[in-house]
Amino acid sequence: MRQLSMATRRELTAAVGQRYREASRAEKARILDEFVVVTGFHRKHAMRLLRGDMGKSPVRRTRRRIYEEAERNALVVLWEASDRICGKRLKALLPLLIESMERNGHMGLAPEIRAKLLAVSASTIDRALGKIRQEGARQRRRPVASALRRSIPVRTSADWKDPAPGFVEADLVAHSGPSARGSFIQTLVLTDIATGWTECAPLLVREQTLLSTVLTELRRQLPFSLQEIDTDNDTVFINETLKAYCEQANIVFTRCRPYRKNDQAFVEQKNGAVVRRM
Known part of the structure; x- marks a missing residue:
């Protein structure tokens, strides 16, 4: 043919x-x-x-929206009432928080909205609150991609299981106001996973040797020995000085994943409830 x-x-x-x-x-x-x-x-x-199907663009299925403006607005109110905790902790708190807010006359939810809020997942909470969180967010620091950073084990929120007292998350809270220019104090916060015990101390400057000195003072105030410290990927934590300090003191040193605040849910909650509130 x-x-x-x-x-x-x-x-x-x-x-x-x-x-x-x-x-x-x-x-x-x-x-x-x-x-x-x-x-x-x-x-x-x-x-x-x-x-005649050739050349036609495929039909995209649009995802049906479950959570509308009413649910998002109620979620913002609950988030503010909980001191802006992360999605994982807010998900666990929602049943008690909604009941308390309604009992004390601070909120009145329709049954269908309450049911949706109680069924919402932690990831959906984070997506719904993403825009309002970004309004006051600062520019992200570029992560330190180095052999030192890779040598420090990563610990996620799911890895804590049920630790004994002495396993803490650490973070810094900057007292800079709306601008990060110039000099300002930062608060070093340690929060114990098992008990919620929180110790705070000021740092006049962001310096790794000073941080190690302040950490020594905080260890004296803890009612238990420090077994493990988990930090974010800030360079004031991820450095040879702090790593050597932990090795000398037989303290396990771990870090969270970059830009995953839920990995440090315990200390993030205390940052708001203790330091920023004060």
Whole structure:
């Protein structure tokens, strides 16, 4: 059989396509058989050509929105009432918080909205609150991609299980106001996972040796020995000085994943409830 040119195939497709689309089921099968024989096209490809499907953009399925403006607004109120804790902790707190807010007359939810809020996942909470969180967010620091950083084990929020007292999360709270320019004090916060015990101390400057000195003072105030310290990826923590300090004191040193605040949910909550509130 002589090979048809592309122009001839297009003309034939246009001519047969109209007849194919208007034909009955039995006639479509006969037309398709003849079209495949003449053009040499694969049967499935020939069907798409005759139906006129080629060149059409695929239909995208839009995800049905479950949480509307009313649910998001209620979630913001609950988030503010909880001192802006992260999604994982807010998810666990919602049943008690909603009941308390309604009992004390601070909130009145329709039954369907209450049911949706109680069923919401931690990741959906974080997505719903993403915009309002970004309004006051600072520019992210570039993570330290180094051999030192890779040598420090990563610990996620799911890895704590049920630790004994002495396993703490550490973070710094900057007292800079709306601008990070100039000099300002930062508070070093240690929060124990098992008990919630929190110790705070000021740092006049961001300096790793000073941080080690302040950490020594905080260890004297803790009612238990420090077994492990988990920090974020700030360079004031991720450095040779603090790593050597922990090794000398037999303290396990771990870090969270970059930009994953839920990995440090315990200390993040105390940052707001203890330091920022004061």
